[in-house]
Amino acid sequence: MEKTSTTVGRILMVEDDPKDVELTLTALEDYNLANEVVVTRDGEQALDYLYCRGEYKMRSRENPAVMLLDLKLPKVDGMEVLKQIKADPNLSMIPVVVLTSSREEKDMVASYKLGVNAYVVKPVDFHEFVNAIKELGIFWAVINEPPPGSIRK
Amino acid sequence: MTAVALGFALLGYRYQFHDVEVPLFLLAIALTAWYAGPRPTVLALALSIVLFDYFFTEPRFTLYVRSSDVPYLVIFICFASLVAWFSAVRRRVETALVRARDDLQAEVAERTQQASLLDLTHDTIFVRLMNDMITYWNRGAQQLYGWTAQEAIGKHSQQLFQTIYPVPVEDVRAELLRTGRWEGELRKRKADGTEVVVASRWSLRRDEQDRPLAILETNNDITGRKRREQEIQDLNRELEKRSTELEATNKELEAFAYSVSHDLRAPLRHVSGYSELLQKKSASVLDDKGNRYIAMIVDSAKHMGNLIDDLLSFSRIGRAEARKAPVSLTQLAKEALNEVRPETEGRNVVWKIGDLPDLYGDRSMMRLVLVNLLSNAVKFTRTRAQAEIEIGCASATGEECVVFVRDNGVGFDMKYVNKLFGVFQRLHQASEFEGTGIGLATVQRVIHRHGGRVWAEGAVDKGATFYFSTPALKG
Numbered sequence: 001m002e003k004t005s006t007t008v009g010r011i012l013m014v015e016d017d018p019k020d021v022e023l024t025l026t027a028l029e030d031y032n033l034a035n036e037v038v039v040t041r042d043g044e045q046a047l048d049y050l051y052c053r054g055e056y057k058m059r060s061r062e063n064p065a066v067m068l069l070d071l072k073l074p075k076v077d078g079m080e081v082l083k084q085i086k087a088d089p090n091l092s093m094i095p096v097v098v099l100t101s102s103r104e105e106k107d108m109v110a111s112y113k114l115g116v117n118a119y120v121v122k123p124v125d126f127h128e129f130v131n132a133i134k135e136l137g138i139f140w141a142v143i144n145e146p147p148p149g150s151i152r153k
Numbered sequence: 154m155t156a157v158a159l160g161f162a163l164l165g166y167r168y169q170f171h172d173v174e175v176p177l178f179l180l181a182i183a184l185t186a187w188y189a190g191p192r193p194t195v196l197a198l199a200l201s202i203v204l205f206d207y208f209f210t211e212p213r214f215t216l217y218v219r220s221s222d223v224p225y226l227v228i229f230i231c232f233a234s235l236v237a238w239f240s241a242v243r244r245r246v247e248t249a250l251v252r253a254r255d256d257l258q259a260e261v262a263e264r265t266q267q268a269s270l271l272d273l274t275h276d277t278i279f280v281r282l283m284n285d286m287i288t289y290w291n292r293g294a295q296q297l298y299g300w301t302a303q304e305a306i307g308k309h310s311q312q313l314f315q316t317i318y319p320v321p322v323e324d325v326r327a328e329l330l331r332t333g334r335w336e337g338e339l340r341k342r343k344a345d346g347t348e349v350v351v352a353s354r355w356s357l358r359r360d361e362q363d364r365p366l367a368i369l370e371t372n373n374d375i376t377g378r379k380r381r382e383q384e385i386q387d388l389n390r391e392l393e394k395r396s397t398e399l400e401a402t403n404k405e406l407e408a409f410a411y412s413v414s415h416d417l418r419a420p421l422r423h424v425s426g427y428s429e430l431l432q433k434k435s436a437s438v439l440d441d442k443g444n445r446y447i448a449m450i451v452d453s454a455k456h457m458g459n460l461i462d463d464l465l466s467f468s469r470i471g472r473a474e475a476r477k478a479p480v481s482l483t484q485l486a487k488e489a490l491n492e493v494r495p496e497t498e499g500r501n502v503v504w505k506i507g508d509l510p511d512l513y514g515d516r517s518m519m520r521l522v523l524v525n526l527l528s529n530a531v532k533f534t535r536t537r538a539q540a541e542i543e544i545g546c547a548s549a550t551g552e553e554c555v556v557f558v559r560d561n562g563v564g565f566d567m568k569y570v571n572k573l574f575g576v577f578q579r580l581h582q583a584s585e586f587e588g589t590g591i592g593l594a595t596v597q598r599v600i601h602r603h604g605g606r607v608w609a610e611g612a613v614d615k616g617a618t619f620y621f622s623t624p625a626l627k628g
Contacts, residue, residue, distance in 0.1 A: 017419060023426040072415055101418045103465065104411055124422050124458030126429035126451070 009038040010141045010151050012064035014046040014081065015099075016073050020122070024068075027133035033141055038064065043076025047084060050091055062151040063094050066140035071100040071107055079110060086115040093147035095140055157181065174209045175225065179232055186236035187243075194240075198233045202226055277351070277372040280358075283365050285309045297351075297374055299344030310370075314341040325355075330365060333357045338375070350376045403472060410468050417461055425454035456587075463591040466521070467576070470598045475515040477603075479626055482509035482523075482556065485516070486544055489523035496531050500540060507545030510554045512623045518599045519623075525592040526558040526619050532586055533562035533617065547620060553605065554625050559618040564611040573609055596621070 011033065015021050021039055028034045040046040046069075048054040052061055067085075071078035078098065085091045097118040098111045108119050120136065123129045146152070178201040185197040207214060210222050218226075271278050272292040280289035287310055290302040298305075298314070305313065317340040318325060329335045335355040343349055351372035358367045428450045436444060486509055512519070527542065534540030540561065547555040565573070565580050572578045574597040577590040593607075600607045600621045611617035 019423045019426075020419065023423070023430075026430065101415045101422070102411070103462070104415075105469075122418070122422060124418055124425055124461075125455050126422070126426040129422060129426060 009036040010065040010146075011037045011137065012046065012049060012067040013037050013039045014041075014043065014068065014073065014078065015039065015070045016041050017070075020070075023126075023129065024133050027130040028137045031134060031138060031142075033137045036141060042074040043078060043081040046073075046081055047076065050085065050094075060151075063091065063147075063149050065095070065144070065146035065150045065152075066136075067094055067096045068099045068136070069096055071098060071102055071111075079107075079114070082111065082114045082116060094150075095144065095146070097136060097140065099136070174205065175228075178205055178229070182229065182233045183236045186233055187240050190240075191237055194233055194237050198229060202229055205229075277374075278369065279305070279310075280367050280369050281310050282367050285311055287313070288367065294372075297343070297349065297372065298341070316341050329355055329357050329368065338379075339372075341372075348376075349374055350379045406468070407472055410465060410472070413461060413465065418458065421454050421458055421461070425451055425458075428454070456589075460589045460591075463589045463595070467591050467595045467598065470518060470521075470595060470602065475518060475602055477514055478516065479511055480514050480516050480519055481511050482519070485520050485523050486527075488520060489527050492524050493527045493531050496528065497540075500535070501538065502531065502534070502540040502542060505541070505543040505545070507543070509544070509546055509556065510549050511626045512554060513626045514603050514623060515599075518602070522596050522599050522621065523558075525596050529592060529619075530558055530560035530562065530617075532588070533564075533581075534560050535586070536563060537561060549625065552625060553622045555620055555622045557618050557620045559616065561616040564613050564615045564617045565609075566613050567611065570609055570611075574607060593619075 011028075013021065013024065015024065025034045025037060028037060038049065040049050045054075046067075049056045049059070050063070052059055069078045069081060073081070078100070082096060082098070085094060085096060092115070095117040096115075097120060098107075098116050099120050099122060100107065101122050103121050111119050118136075120132055123132055182194065182197050182201055186194040189197075203216065205225065206216055206218055206222065210219065210225075274291070275293050275296070277293040277297045278289075278291040279287055279294045281287045287305050287308050290300075290305040294305065295301050300313070310316070316322075319337055319339070325335050325337070333356065335353075337353055339351055339353045341349055341351060352375050354371045356369045357365055358369060360366045428447050432439075432444065432447045432451070439447070483506075486506055490504065490506075523544075527544070530542045531540070534542065542561075543557075543559045545557060545559075547557045549555070563581070563586075569580050572580065574593045575590075576594040578594075579588060579590040581588075596619075597607045600623065603623050605621055605623040607619070607621045609617060609619045
């Protein structure tokens, strides 16, 4: 499964839990979107990817079509990543979907205040989870027209 | 008076006493001028001249005036004028004296009245000279401190009171001399030795030369107020401490709830997810038992997810601040009904919604109450061919309104009514009716936070009615 994650893809996933990564990729497989996913494991890595620095220095300079962002992350947390992206004119247009376990209202309010494009609570029920991920993937990576400068198929 | 003088003069003349007539007439004029005023004096003068001329100057018994008589006339007139002038001065002085006396009397009366007025007040008032000696002591002072005026007047106030000043007494004096007044709280000793705290106001009195003369001091006993202030302060400190502790506990609880929300759900999702994946991949190689086990795992994970969600919303009600505003229950009932409607799919449910009042409360919390109650009603009428669920207003007084949700479901035994609203308390087996046992506890918590009550009536197989009351919307 790990092999499916690439260094270039339309979907940037920021998720530290390998099981969640696997389950998400499984859900996206059905629509052949799994190989479009770039996985970063913490906030710092995600920012490195977006700014094409560190291990991502060599990647093509296009933005992902959507970013799936967990909030609870090692090093730089999701809220901080969101804040930095939305404050940077080059990155602020990237659609960001917060995908989290937290149903806490304050997280939701804070995310929307920072300009998040969608806020999805990961359902405990696997069917619901798979459906949610599939719909997210389809909508943002296929149906939605991404902003200029995004990676296209 | 002139007639009397004439009588005496004639009498003297008769007894050969010559030369008494002039002094006698002068005396008469003088007496008239002194006592009777200017007009009688002129009359007396004229009469004296005429009578003197008539009786005592040659030729006698005529009004003929010889030139030798003129000096007598001049003397009479000069003398009369002099005496009249003296008399006028005397009168003026006398009048002034009388007026001064009257003024003095009036002032004495006024002062006496003022002094007795000062005695009437309950405020403590006393006056002391600059050397601290007490010169005035009203009844309020006697009542507060216990010394009579006789005992206090003449004493040194510092010796009497043993006053404790909040600032050096020199500063107090300096401010008094500079501004003419001073205000502050003083501790003083009473006659019985106990201490009293007074709000003290000093006013400086100066003489005509602007020299400090005396200090008028009024005192109000604030011992009780001080004690209460101290008590309130102590209580506030205690409250502050408790509130800080509570805040810390609340923060801890919030952190706990947050980690429950986030960290507990993740592994649960994985259990559920991997079980499903296992089922998908290996359904063909597993026997029925194996498939059932996986189904059980999935089911349990789902149930635990629901439990966590319900517990979190229950704990959130305790933590979150209630944002109260006027709420239309009719509107809320409609929303709640829409939310539970999917659960009634394929069933025959008759809804009866009566007139509902507006009330004052937190909208989302009250919505949770109605959703929970309606959802319960739907759940426990599942075994009925036709479910009947009614929501209405049982009574609405000016003080509170009582809302009920009634169903014709399986009901409950009144024996266990006190268990209904407890957390994790369930009156039905999970195999009969699923549930987490948190719904009614949440209802109770919300209603209690709104200052209302919840209660229920029911009988086994005869349906149940849940009531809640909330303070009525005023105005």
